[in-house]
Every structure is written in structure tokens, then in C-alpha cells.
Amino acid sequence: MALEVLTRQTDSGVSVVAPTGRLDVAGAPALKDAISEVVKNGPPRVVIDMGGVSFVDSTGLGSVISALKQIRGGQGELRLAAPNQQVRVVLELTTLDRVFPYYATVEEALTGF
């Protein structure tokens, strides 16, 4: 299943980017494209809603690292929300959970953002 990515903006100006499907070597470019669009519009505050991601591989993880670099390069901030068990396992295995503190829900990620 190809990765689909929807982006919405909250009333407080946070972009919520929501990929759905497998965030893997086939799907990663779609997330990169979506983040590039968000970054074009000024200093971004971004939540990636991982709730619809069924599975992540190292290339998918690379696209999240790329997102972090782009967003920080634009003086913005990134938060990850609602990763499933497999995504959390991969974050921990690669120790990237130290780089991406994640939130249980999108609502939690948006609190105080």
C-alpha cells in the first residue's frame, strides 16, 4: 500500500502531517515531499502523527530525520505523536528515541506547542 500523507493546520498554526500506510523505502519520499511543502511556508511547528503508520523501516526513519533537519534548519520544531509498538521498537533499537521524544497522542503533542 502506497503511503498517503495528509497535512492540516491547527488554529494555533501547528502543521499536523499524517502519513498512512508503511513508512518504508517505498513510502519515505512521500513524507519528505510533504515536509518540504510545510517548510516553505515559514518557521514551522510540525507534529508528525504516526498513528496511521503501520510499519517503519530504516529508510522511513531516515525520512523523519530528514524532516527534523529541514524543520530545525527553518528555525522550527518537530514532535512525533502516536507511534505504534513497532515504530517505538525501531526508535529504541536505533537510540533515536533520544532524538525524538514522542507523545502518546496528537493532542498531547499539541499541548503547549
Next chain:
Amino acid sequence: MGSNQEPFEFHATFARLEEGLTILHKSVDALRDSTGRRFSDRPLMLFETALAEIGGNVLTHGRPPGTTRPIEYDLRCDNGTVVAQLSDSGPPAHAHLSTEMPSHSSEAGRGIAMARRLLDELGYERDGEVNRWRLVKKL
């Protein structure tokens, strides 16, 4: 999985990236169904993660231009041990086998390091013009 249960076996050939990845995941879904394991079953989840890493590499690098040979894939589970075998026609991969986990800022290069940590055994051999990968995990 009881010792009196028939071994689980799955075989496929494929050539395209997304098609191949979908087949790999579906084969693990079929193994889950066959053994009554849940999606949250950790050993099988770790195996599937490693399989997607090696499978993604094979599908990305294992079919250089002009290749007619498809990727060959076999999955077998017997007596609580799952074994996957993949073969491709890409360039030799010896140089990548001992790659360590890169720094946090690196966007690539984690796949084989992850697979080594997730599996009980990651085997590789060059057989003529073919790469043969063997992934083993006790469930």
C-alpha cells in the same frame, strides 16, 4: 507452535519494490495466522522488521539494469524457528555486512546493522553472480 504441526512454508518471486515489500509483509501475516500469533508478538515483529530491511536492500540494489532474474524468496517456520532466504543479482555485498549503526543525524545506512541486532543469524554468501541472504530467528 507445537512440534506436531506441519512446517509453515511460503515461496514467491518478485521484481518491483512495492510489490516485493507487500509480498514480504503478507508472508509474515500468513505466518502469524498459521501460528496463532498476534501482531504485537515481539519476536515475530522483530523478524519482520529485519526482513523488510534486507528485503528493501535486495529490491533496491539486487536488480541492476538489464537483469531478467527476479528476486527469489522463501520463508519457512518449523519447531519455533523462522528462516527467510532471499537471492538477488546485485553486486557483491560483503563490504556492507559489518556496517555499524551510524550517528543520529545520518539519514541512511542503518538497515544491515538493525537486521544483525534483530536476528539470531544473518547469513550472506556470494554464489557466482548471485547474492544469497539467510535470516534466522527463534520465535
